[in-house]
Amino acid sequence: MSRPVPNAGILDIAPYTPGKSGAGLTGRVFKLSANETPLGPSPKAIEAFKSAADHLEDYPEGSSRILREAIGRTYGLDPDHIICGAGSDEILNLLAHTYLGPGDEAIHTTHGFLVYPIATMANGAINVIVPEKNFTADVDAILKAVTPRTKMVWLANPNNPTGTYVPFDEVKRLRAELPSHVLLVIDAAYSEYVVRNDYEAGIEMVSTTDNTVMTRTFSKIHGLAALRVGWMYGPANIVDAVSRIRGPFNVSTPAMLAAVASLEDTVHQEHSRVHTDKWRAWLTDEVSKLGLTVTPSAANFILIHFPQEAGKTAEDADAFLTKRGLILRALKNYKLPHALRMTVGTEEANRLVVEALAEFMGQK
Numbered sequence: 001m002s003r004p005v006p007n008a009g010i011l012d013i014a015p016y017t018p019g020k021s022g023a024g025l026t027g028r029v030f031k032l033s034a035n036e037t038p039l040g041p042s043p044k045a046i047e048a049f050k051s052a053a054d055h056l057e058d059y060p061e062g063s064s065r066i067l068r069e070a071i072g073r074t075y076g077l078d079p080d081h082i083i084c085g086a087g088s089d090e091i092l093n094l095l096a097h098t099y100l101g102p103g104d105e106a107i108h109t110t111h112g113f114l115v116y117p118i119a120t121m122a123n124g125a126i127n128v129i130v131p132e133k134n135f136t137a138d139v140d141a142i143l144k145a146v147t148p149r150t151k152m153v154w155l156a157n158p159n160n161p162t163g164t165y166v167p168f169d170e171v172k173r174l175r176a177e178l179p180s181h182v183l184l185v186i187d188a189a190y191s192e193y194v195v196r197n198d199y200e201a202g203i204e205m206v207s208t209t210d211n212t213v214m215t216r217t218f219s220k221i222h223g224l225a226a227l228r229v230g231w232m233y234g235p236a237n238i239v240d241a242v243s244r245i246r247g248p249f250n251v252s253t254p255a256m257l258a259a260v261a262s263l264e265d266t267v268h269q270e271h272s273r274v275h276t277d278k279w280r281a282w283l284t285d286e287v288s289k290l291g292l293t294v295t296p297s298a299a300n301f302i303l304i305h306f307p308q309e310a311g312k313t314a315e316d317a318d319a320f321l322t323k324r325g326l327i328l329r330a331l332k333n334y335k336l337p338h339a340l341r342m343t344v345g346t347e348e349a350n351r352l353v354v355e356a357l358a359e360f361m362g363q364k
């Protein structure tokens, strides 16, 4: 008997496995595995979300107009060049669906975000993985992998799970040397956390080319991951094409209203940025002092490398920390079996992790 057959490529996809949530543990649990903000969303966003409860019978406004206008005001962008989505995940998938087909190639780097290969292969395209240098995307390696079939380059900047970023000069060089028909997707999910003077989130790159898009999210610094809101800024030709396949009501009203209120609460965002900056530096120092290597991060998490000696491995550390209610992210499926990713948490959570790691490393 024959059965429905999935499209080519679908069954080659390794399903996305999220980090442990800590559910099932007893006692206090600190979830530092999903890069969620420890400060929660803006109280104004929560209020706006609740206000939408009075009219759940109404469909949302289909183009996310009020949110696109709020984003436009915040960043000085034309709202007509913005598309909103149910998380930036939806936007990444819409981009792949619009531009990739069987036989096309899409490039990402070794430790690139795992949504990219899924979006690529879901459209029958070929996932091309290129090496990094010091856990950082390497422009020359990307350029070397370009073939006549290349249609897209995925670049998370900063990257998850490594936390490293590509300076603006290098992004410009990448764009300049890529063939003009290749779409460069700059995923700037963590851009709000970057405090470096050689970084640009993607706005200038998009504004000055017609083959580059930047995606952003409300899941990280805005603390609205549960609501699923993301957006893309792109040139008219790309916005026009992607809009044709976007679901007509893809962002819910409560999500839209909360996102608008969150954008307007710049004090909350600044508080979050300052908290992250301070504790990211503290964690990097303290964990390094224990003899562990930490990859310098520009995002709201750090990547900790463990020795490969029995009793001291990343897997051992993960088990040790989990027993204490400290949930970090194991990265086997990111080809980083000897590292754990830790989201910057509250002061209490950060101190508990450092204390536990000191004990784990036999220094306490």
Ligand SMILES: *Cc1c(COP(=O)(O)O)cnc(C)c1O
Pocket: 035, 086, 087, 088, 089, 090, 113, 156, 159, 160, 187, 189, 216, 217, 218, 219, 220, 225, 228, 229, 230
């Ligand atoms: C968290 C994250 C996103 C955001 O995804 P949403 O669907 O908007 O929640 C996008 N890209 C990267 C690299 C991320 O780590």
